[in-house]
Amino acid sequence: QTVVTQEPSLTVSPGGTVTLTCACSTGPVTSDYYPNWFQQKPGQAPRTLIYLTNNKHSWTPARFSGSLLGGKAALTLSGAQPEDEAEYYCLLYCGGAQVFGGGTKLTVL
């Protein structure tokens, strides 16, 4: 069974920088895993931030960026704001299926 792994929780200071990562149990993540990143706040539906590794939606704040880093997909937040506190999920196409990571709870403190 394919597993996608994210950090369960991370904390960043306001104005600080943090990187969330997303790994696939089958091997190093490449662009052919089509990484997506989603933000979800309590009581709300998920919202897509990044698709196809590093593409942003029109609503994605410039402080968010996507990349590949050390065999993982990565979401970097530079200049964290209080409103960035949320759960972040990655999605990979790995092991022949779309698989979500377990989510990273990001605290801005």
Add this chain to the structure above:
Amino acid sequence: EVQLVESGGGLVQPGRSLRLSCAASGFTFDDFAMHWVRQVPGKGLEWVSGINWNSGYTAYADSVKGRFTISRDNGKSALFLQMNSLRPEDTALYYCSRGFNGLRLGMGYWGQGTLVTVSS
């Protein structure tokens, strides 16, 4: 403006069936793959099923394969999920999501979800 509105959720007994619908608007429906994703309240996201633009290819999570069927009606800009042999572990909020021009590429837009509760 892209809009995805799910409906059809509710309380159903184990072993029974339910059909979810998703009404899409604000984009050319048959240009995009579509997906169903579910979330147990307080838990993470689980991809359930996806369908390509012309229904030529469908895919399912192992947890629902053989019980759930995804379909679409491009003329009505509608997506469906037929759920049979429902189990208590299928209880979740079910989201409709618009993909991209390929089924593997992920999801760009999300609806607000419809709640399915499987309980006797």
